[in-house]
Amino acid sequence: MNIFAIILIVIHILLSVFTFLGAQFKFLHVHKYMFFVVLCLPFWGFLAVMFLHFEVVLKQDDTIAVGVQKMKLDSVLYKGITVEEKKNDDSLVAIEEALLINSPKERREIIMDVLNDNPKEYIEFLQKAGNNEDPEVVHYAVTAMVEISKENDYVLQKLGREYAKNPDDIDVLTRYCDFLWIILEQNLLSGQVELMNRNLYSQLVSKKLAAGDNMEDYIRYFENEFALGNYTIAGEVLSKADALYDDSEDIILLKLKYYAQLKQGDKIKELLKDIQSKKMFVSRRVKEAIAFWKS
Secondary structure, eight states, rough: OOHHHHHHHHHHHHHHHHHHHHHHSSSSSSSSTTTHHHHHHHHHHHHHHHHHHHHTTTTTGOOOOSSOOOOOOOHHHHHHHHOTTTTTTGGOOHHHHHHHHHHHHHHHHHHHHHHHOOOGGGGHHHHHHTOSSSSHHHHHHHHHHHHHHHHHHHHHHHHHHHHHHHTTOOHHHHHHHHHHHHHHHHHOOOOHHHHHHHHHHHHHHHHHHOOOOOOOHHHHHHHHHHTTOHHHHHHHHHHHHHHOEEEEEEEEHHHHHHHHTTTTTHHHHHHHHHHHHHOOOOOOOHHHHHHHHHH
16 A cells, blocks of 8 residues: 555544544534544545535525534424324324425424434434435435444344344343334335345244234234235234234234235125124224224
C-alpha cells in the first residue's frame, strides 16, 4: 500500500471520528446515525453531513435543527401516531396523513422525535416515511431502518449461538422464538432472508409447543405458515389450537381468515351459525368480522 493510500485512509478515519464526536456533543447539527453514512461512504458521506449541517445553521428551505436533543412536539397529528391496538382507532390520524399534511418543518420534527425516542416502536411509520417526498425525511427513515436491521442481526446471532449451546433449555428457546417473531412482525425482511427466518421460526416454535401448549405460540405458528403459503400445515396447527381453545376470539378470527383464503364459504357459514347457537359474548372486532361475512 503506497503512502497516498495510507494518507487517504487516515483522513477518512479522522473525518469519521469528527462526525461521531460532532453529533455526540452537538456541535454538528446532524443525527448520530449520520456517522454510519460517513463511515460507509468515504469523503462523499462527510460532504453530505456538512451540507446538512450548514443547511440547518443557515436555516435554508424551512429546515429545522436536527441535533440529538429531544424535540418538543405539540402537533396533534404526531400524537395520533401509535402502534397500540388497544387505543381508539377513530381518534388516530393515519401516518400517511401525518406525513402529507404537515409542513417540511413538522415532518422533520416528527421523524427526529421518533429517532430520538425508540425507532423500533415505529417501524410502520419509518416505512411510510421512507416513501415520503421529502429527501431528508427519507434519508433519516432509511438510515434508521438499516440500523434496526443491523441490531436485529446482532441479537439474533447471539441468541442463535446461545441456543446451539443449550438446545434443550426452554428459556433460551422461548427468548429465541420471541425475538425472531418480533423481527418477522417488523416486515423489514424480504426474499430468501425472510423465507429462511420464517422456516427457522417454524422449527423453533414447533419444538416449543412440543414442550407445552401455549395459545400465543399456536397463533404465531399458524400466522407464520399462512405467510409461507403452507396452508395444509397452517390448517393442522389451527385444528390443534381449536381443540384446545375453541371459544377464543383469536382462534375464531383465524378460522375465518383460513376459510376465506381457501374459499370455503360453507365452513364460514357453519362457523357463524355455531357462534350464534352458543350465544357467545364477543368483542367489537369479532362482531365486525361476523357482520362482514353475513353481508
